[in-house]
Amino acid sequence: MTSIRERNKALILRAASEEFADKGFAAGKTSDIAAKAGLPKPNVYYYFKSKENLYREVLASIVEPLLAASAPFNQPGRPADVLTAYIRSKIRISRELPYASKVFASEIMHGAPHLSAEQTRQLNDQAKHNIACIQAWIDQGLMAQVDPHHLLFSIWAATQTYADFDWQISIVTGKTRLDDSDYEAAARTIIRLVLKGCEVETAAHAG
Structure with a gap:
């Protein structure tokens, strides 16, 4: 209760x-x-x-889900499954925490003055770990020779845009607000682009 x-x-x-x-x-x-x-x-x-403490709490409310979204990278798994789960988690954050996502984006654009050193370290360490996983798959011949840094940046941009630029997306789609079908279509589209573009084996894999 x-x-x-x-x-x-x-x-x-x-x-x-x-x-x-x-x-x-x-x-x-x-x-x-x-x-x-x-x-x-x-x-x-x-x-x-204080207002600053409250602002930091807003940042914490998005940092924790962002870190949790990388959970698929923290255990053994097929590239297709890991990337699919990661993309879906990132889209879910944009759907469920759009305002906090916008605050986080603004914070990053201004040089992250309110992020704690620990939060910065956690986010950076997790990103490095994800990049290392992608590079390992490339080295094993499980996916194309893409730049793992820019692949991760592209996934961030593609998924977070549904929170940070939802107004523009709504205008273009002619909707007052996006619904579950829009987020599902977004997830499936991004997953398809990433898996096909990275030449990831998708046999027996449901996007």
């Missing part, structure tokens, strides 16, 4: 994600965050102490 404290923190965190995604850290206001959450402004400071 969710406690009142946990419920209120979740409401504030979601409202803060929307506020910071829309206005950035400097322009975001705790009064507007409280209004979005439907709670008194003092509650924001009661639970998070």
Whole structure:
């Protein structure tokens, strides 16, 4: 059963994600965050102490899923299965955490001033591990001679665009907002492009 404290923190965190995604850290206001959450402004400071702490919590709320998305790389598996699972996890983040994803993207574009040294290390170490896995598959002849760094960057760009540029995608598709079928189509398209482009063996593999 969710406690009142946990419920209120979740409401504030979601409202803060929307506020910071829309206005950035400097322009975001705790009064507007409280209004979005439907709670008194003092509650924001009661639970998070300061606007900067709240902003860091928003970043933490996206860093953890980003790290978790790489779980397929952390155990033995076929390239097709690992890449498929990774892409689907990244699309899921864009669907479920679009505002936090936008905050993270903005943070990175500004040189990551609010990411902790530990978060930066974790993200960098995981990326290096994923790249090493891809290189190992290339060395074993399991996929084409692609640049593993740029393959990973391309997957990031292709999946995160569904959160960071959802407005543009909605305009082009003529929809008010994307639905589950759009995200499924996105996942299948990206998976097909990556697996075919990397010449990964997909026999008996369902995308």
